[in-house]
Amino acid sequence: MNAQPNIVLIHGAWAEGSCWSDVIERLQADGYHVTAPQFPLTALADDVARLRQVLNLQDGPAVVAGHSYGGQVMTALGADAPNVAGWSTQLIETAAEAVRTTS
Numbered sequence: 001m002n003a004q005p006n007i008v009l010i011h012g013a014w015a016e017g018s019c020w021s022d023v024i025e026r027l028q029a030d031g032y033h034v035t036a037p038q039f040p041l042t043a044l045a046d047d048v049a050r051l052r053q054v055l056n057l058q059d060g061p062a063v064v065a066g067h068s069y070g071g072q073v074m075t076a077l078g079a080d081a082p083n084v085a086g087w088s089t090q091l092i093e094t095a096a097e098a099v100r101t102t103s
Helices: 017-029 044-056 069-077 090-102
Strands: 006-010 062-066 084-088
Touching (some): 006 017, 006 044, 006 069, 044 062, 044 069, 062 069
Parallel strands (some): 006 062, 062 084
């Protein structure tokens, strides 16, 4: 098991997992295992089901972070989510700022 928590990134409604590529690269460089799955965006329930599937596949606890609509998916997931160590919006703001200032 990884000593650091896994990080699962949830994209917004008009995006896809690849929108996190710069953030993923920086987090992986710091030793984090990062997942940025694709979501079907067909219905909120479908996206929550996909997030549950992704969380079930994590090797240990995960911090879940979402942008825009991703926050709604996180909220709809509920408190009984598997492998969730925490939720974060600050991570995204901090990581995005790091990308802007060092690119």
